[in-house]
Amino acid sequence: xYRTILVPLDGSQYAESILPHxxxxxxxxxxxxxxxxxxxxxxxxGLPKGEIFEALPQTTPTEVSQQLAETRRYLDVVVKxxxxxxxxxxxxxxxxxxxxxxLRVARQVDAGLIAMAxxxxxxxxxxxxxxxxxxxxxxxxxxxxxxxxxx
Numbered sequence: 001x002y003r004t005i006l007v008p009l010d011g012s013q014y015a016e017s018i019l020p021h022x023x024x025x026x027x028x029x030x031x032x033x034x035x036x037x038x039x040x041x042x043x044x045x046g047l048p049k050g051e052i053f054e055a056l057p058q059t060t061p062t063e064v065s066q067q068l069a070e071t072r073r074y075l076d077v078v079v080k081x082x083x084x085x086x087x088x089x090x091x092x093x094x095x096x097x098x099x100x101x102x103l104r105v106a107r108q109v110d111a112g113l114i115a116m117a118x119x120x121x122x123x124x125x126x127x128x129x130x131x132x133x134x135x136x137x138x139x140x141x142x143x144x145x146x147x148x149x150x151x
Contacts, residue, residue, distance in 0.1 A: 002029055002143075006111035008036045008102050008132070011074055014149035018117040019078075021147055025115075026087045033089040034109050035078055037071050038101045068093060099135035106142060115145040 005022050009015045026033050041064060075091035082089040092109075094101045106114055118133035133146050 002031050002112035004034060004109055004111045004113075005031050006034045006036060006102070006106050006109060006114045008038065008098075008114070008116050008136075009075070009078070010037060011071070014119050015117050016078075017149040018115050018145075018147050021145065022115045023082065023085060023087060025113075026082075026089075027085070031088075031112075033082060033087060034105070034111065035075050035089060035091045036102065036105055037075055037091075037093050038098045039067060039071060039093065039095045040098060041095045098132050099139065102132070102136055103139055103141075111142065113143045113145060114140065115147075117147050117149040119149055 002025065005026060007018060007022055022031075022033055025031060041059075071093050072091065075093065079089045079091050092105065094105060096104075102114065105111075114136060116133055116136070118131065137144060137146070
């Protein structure tokens, strides 16, 4: 039924609260889990110094490389933990807008299910900052499992 389960993670314990759910599903169904972390790279790297540019976040190519390496190490640890439980998993790191990238990768890997945790803040926080889970839910074309993270 769900041969491939896409699990977006962000490195937080909140996001990881989906893992026990997908572990059980993958064990029962023989599914492969694709762990995805999306990094939103800055649009502007190495801007010239000046009053206008000082307020914008700047990231150097070295910092981007370090972030990518840390992300890969993190996902490799989770893949290893799943493998120790007999679950087939793969890690994937992508960059781009988070919601759009999750949906794109789901199509690319032919995910039968996207499983993710929601921080469950709700209220005005979501109005101002948006919610990845809500964004995926609004645009999804396949089953979606959302678990409210506790904490």
